[in-house]
Amino acid sequence: MMPELGDTVKVIAKDGVYEGILMPRPEILEKGYTVIKLDNGYNVGIEDSKIEKIELIGKHKKPEAVKYKKVEIKKNLPTVSILSFGGTISSKIDYKTGGVYADYTAEDFIQMLPELENVANLRAEKVMGIMSEDLAPEDWQLMAKRIAKELNDDEVSGVVVTQGTDTLHFSTAAMSFFLKNLNKPVVFTAAQRSIDRGSSDAFFNLLCAVNAAAKFDGAAVVTCMHGTSDDHYCILNRGTKVRKMHTSRRDAFRPINELPLAKIDESGKIEILNNNYAKRNECKVAVNDKFESKTALVYVYPGIDADIFDIYIKKKYKGIVIAGTGLGHIPTFNPKHSLIKKIKELAENGIPVVISPQAIYGRVHPYVYTNLRKLSMELSCIFAEDMLPEVAYIKLGWALGHASKPEEIKKMMLTNYAGEITERSDEKSFLY
Amino acid sequence: MELNYPGLGLKCGLEIHQQLEGKKLFCNCPTLNSDKEADIKVERKLKAVAGERGEIDIAAQHEVLKNKKFIYEGNSEDVCLIETDEEPPHELNKNSLETVLKVALLLNAKIIDEIQVMRKTVIDGSNVSGFQRTALIAMDGFIDTPQGKVSIPTICLEEEAAQKLENRKDFVRYRLDRLGIPLIEIATGTEIKNPEHAKEVAAHIGMVLRSVEGIKRGLGTIRQDVNISITDGARTEIKGFQDLRSIPKVIEYEVKRQSDSIEKGKKLSKEVRKAEQDFTTSFLRPMPGAHRLYPETDVLPVNINKKHLEELKKKLPKLLSHKTEEFEKKYNLPNHLAKEIMANENFETLVKKFSKLEPLTIASILVNLPKEIKTRFNLDSSKLTENDFEEVLSYLNEGKLAKEAVLELLIKKVKNEKIDLTHFESVSDEDLENDIRKIISEKPNLNIGAYMGLVMAKHRGKVEGKKIMDILKKYMG
Secondary structure: OOOOOOOEEEEEEOOEEEEEEEEOOOOOOOOOEEEEEEOOOOEEEEEHHHEEEEEEEEOOOOOOOOOOOOOOOOOOOOEEEEEEOOOHHHEEEOOOOOOEEEOOOHHHHHHHOHHHHHOOEEEEEEOOOOOHHHOOHHHHHHHHHHHHHHHOOOOEEEEEEEOOOOOHHHHHHHHHHHEEOOOOOEEEEOOOOOOOOOOOOHHHHHHHHHHHHHHOOEOOEEEEEEOOOOOOOEEEEEOOOEEEOOOOOOOOEEEOOOOOOEEEOOOOOEEEOOOOOOEOOOOOOEEOOOOOOOEEEEEOOOOOOOOHHHHHHHOOOOEEEEEEEOOOEOOOOOOOOOOHHHHHHHHHOOOOEEEEEOOOOOOOOOOOOHHHHHHHHHOOOEEOOOOOHHHHHHHHHHHHHHOOOHHHHHHHHOOOOOOOOOOOOOOOOOOO | OOOOHHHHOOEEEEEEEEEEOOEOOOOOOEOOOOOOOOOEEEEEOOOOOOOOOOOOOHHHHHHHHOOOEEEEEEOOOOOOOOOOOOOOOOOOOHHHHHHHHHHHHHOOOEEOOEEOEEEEEOOOOOOOOOEEEEEEEEEEEEEEEOOEEEEEEEEEEEEOOOEEEEEOOOEEEEEOOOOOOEEEEEEOOOEOOOHHHHHHHHHHHHHHHHOOOOEOOOOOOEEEEEEEEOOOOOOEEEEOOOOHHHHHHHHHHHHHHHHHHHHOOOOOOOEEEEEOOOOOEEEEEEOOOOOOEEEOOOOOOEEOOHHHHHHHHHOOOOOHHHHHHHHHHHHOOOHHHHHHHOOOOOHHHHHHHOOOOOHHHHHHHHHHHHHHHHHOOOOOHHHOOHHHHHHHHHHHHOOOOOOOHHHHHHHHHHOOOOOOHHHHOOOOHHHHHHHHHHHHHHOOOOOHHHHHHHHHHHHOOOOOHHHHHHHHHHHHO
């Protein structure tokens, strides 16, 4: 019988005998090695060319399934729903690719974090299990419907959503626009370190997030992630004013152009930092989740070729967000690189162009420089105030899903629906 | 009375940990082990995480139940986001791998074809990530000792842990600068016959390590752990030996402790103990269960190139033990100088190149003068380059310089001062003799010491004192 992965084997090679468990090897690696887990726990790769024989010693025994204790409902505790959409927070190792993949369900979180039992009665559902870079507008639509269902359940005090970090701020922006008449907190949380390690930030983030869903007095879509590199507190950032600002740090999610709404620690202690948010209420949540998928986000850079916009015209795109330099510039005067002619063409084709800041922090301005006036006054580009480029993209797709006339789109883009536009530029919010 | 170790069923093995020079194992931080004031401070907690099979290992739980907070401090000159577990590891340090491959070959071990980096679950907080990255590099090595062959089942390359500064009920404070320094772990088999043998084995492995370039030297850069058990006793791991000489006594006392307990009918448990100054041991913690190891998926496995390995085998460094004797005989050097000069890889080339000079002269210039410059003149002799030494030796070889002037010249080099050779030009024997005659005739009836002083004042650094004395004696009868 041919040994299979997980079996105990004896590998007889030209230079000796290796005994251990036959392990999978990531498929993307160079071929030609067999990996064995030795008795001492170490994996070693043995060159196939020197292997004479692999003998089966013992078949792999499936470990007994862990029995989960049934969680009792405590009458004095609020109820929180956890909806899981995958990501590092629910990942463990995929031996095939060597990377991490989404697997754990929300129930597993409860087992891993018994402290949750004393915070809230939990309802958990794994809605999907994908990495966040694979999340698409149709997933946000499903997400909105599932969240609304929980929010409209009187028993539920708040909703926690877990997903991958990469596009967390896209999801929170989408939910901020998709969920109308929000009545309770919708708390998004995630992890930068996978949950198989003792140092994972998942535990702390989840504990804070469940506390926030149970106790935070806002009716808002927020992120709940580490405020600093320490396990001291998480910050609740408005879903439209937050961005992943570091590839790997725990405290990667920073508020942009405003202060966080609040700090929260694992005991559930909340400190309000920015009281400018809607409070919990009795409204019934509606889902306005139409989204125009032919919406694009284009990053402008010196030397950009104006012709790249042709594909958007040809493919009948309905709207484009441009992440402009500085106050919202695009190349204008050098005829070789000017985008002006192309923007005019987009306007003639009825494609609205929204200008947002690639500087991330700060506000775009339509009048400071001549080039800006050209864009705003001649070409009627929409200057999206201090909206993040990603938020402007989500909002434009959502606006195009619900309206079509350019003036309607412009009006929607400049209307503040979910705190995406700040009226005052907070002096203390830069690099918070 | 000597204990009957075979009769007691002594099983004894060593684990040697040796730090490496260069950069850290998975990032580009230098391995300074900085002691500058901490400018990085992070507080974390660790959770016991279930293994693939849903179980949490006993030792891990033991640590977690203490519910401790971990405070990490470090200086940013040698701590980056990788130590604070805020960035995934970079690839395995190639230079460290090269060093451990040489060590493994010198220990007659079989190199693994494809190195797999693992995560070893460590939950005492000494690794911020909650695990130590470690890789098995070679297996089935051995050393020959006068008391017999001792096997080396495993040689690993791993990350050094953070250094514990303070251990309190509710928190442990660690220093991060040491975390991530490359560490070779060499484990011996249990063929060690008696306490004295354990010391010999440790010394032998230490000698092999020091034969290879890229090994850190100095306090705390090598650590020996001893594993001991006797029949009906329990396995004890002893850590924290101050130096090799204490190993036999500590083992003897531990064996006595175990056999006394057995006699009294006490049941011993597996534990980790600390070697104390008085050679006794004290309880540190229960022996951790088998560490859970799982793949470090952020680092790709490393294939060992066979051709490269063959080349390494061809130019393996000579073992120090062979070299000392060889050097003593071949170059007629005293033992202590032979030992030190072996660390200098240029010595033999220099001896060949400057054939008019005695090897002893070259060796003492390379070894003793830098020390003298440092201790006597309080100057940083580490500024001297190979080129500086070579330049000075070439003047000496060509007779442009007296031996006495070398020190002064090197000091000028350290101070970055201009060298004017005419100032050091040696005087021919004839000129010297004429000069001495002249001095004696100008100032007659002085004692020999006074003349010596006068001649030296004129020719300091250009002529050997002995030569002056010889000439003076000749004229003063």
